[in-house]
Amino acid sequence: MSPTTETLTAERILEATEEVLRRHGPAKATVVDVARALGVSHGSVYRHFRTKAALREAVTQRWLDRASGRLAGIAARDSDPETRLRDWLSALFEAKRHKAGDDPELFATFSVLTGENSQVVDQHIADLLGQLTEILRDGVARGVFALDPAVTARAVFDATGRFHDPFYAREWGRPGIQAEFDAVVDLLLRGLRATGGPSKTS
């Protein structure tokens, strides 16, 4: 089957772009490479993505969204909020660790791309913070957690940065990293519990 017999969708272009980025690296990959990989003209690619920058932004977004979809599913569960928070943080760490470990070249490529597309990254982080806030709000509603959900979501995200910020990727393969993750999460969960300190009765 020739690739040109398939309909050229944005999704197919993004798939091909990711493969071209993996092969050529972020510095050398061009729209012409993407078009060639798909067996189409570069004009066809530009009909979906008006500039090379727009294409790079979209592929970065797709890469980041891949993890957040699964995480959104965990955040929306009806389970005990403590378990849900632990599962969510574990899934975030797992997703990042797998991305970094399974395909280090693609991970390095996307480290460059996320540096170029800070708005996309900011939106990704806002999405994740929204999911965390949702879990914490539910915990407060059930009387399991105390503290302001939005402020605390940010604190939990910041406090676990070592286990999701790509800057730390080189440490994720170290022995002991899982125990370090568990120790941080245990400590945070203790802090979140409604019995964890003087309750605010204002």
Next chain:
Amino acid sequence: MSPTTETLTAERILEATEEVLRRHGPAKATVVDVARALGVSHGSVYRHFRTKAALREAVTQRWLDRASGRLAGIAARDSDPETRLRDWLSALFEAKRHKAGDDPELFATFSVLTGENSQVVDQHIADLLGQLTEILRDGVARGVFALDPAVTARAVFDATGRFHDPFYAREWGRPGIQAEFDAVVDLLLRGLRATGGPSKTS
């Protein structure tokens, strides 16, 4: 007064080295530059530091030790362990923030040097973890904190990385960073409190 009239001590060499590094940058600074700044022969410098690498290592150590001395003083105080822990974490953040903000070129220089001297950095982190463990152990002894001091010291250090890891230096000048720091420390202190969760009665 000519500089050669003073006794050439290791400390004077390290001071001059820091100044030379600031002026020339870590890539270009040489032992000859240091000797020239002191008005001595490079042989005199080598009598104190046998290699250029040894000199760079020593100046890195001095830079790192500058903060940890003050922190050691806080860790050794006889005050309430909660206040002491909060003061210690604040002083660490303050010291790093000042280093990064007051003299960004020197900070960038030392970012290169710490990258070259990972053993010195590891020892610095071990020192800081030792101080944290000391505070937590005292807190446990007084019945204020629960949890294993050494494991928890590591968790507290990891959870506050955003506020001391030089990688995050560019974020330390942002508005809101102090509130984010406070939120993380509040959450950690809640977690540390002996009433923060089910006590271990094994």
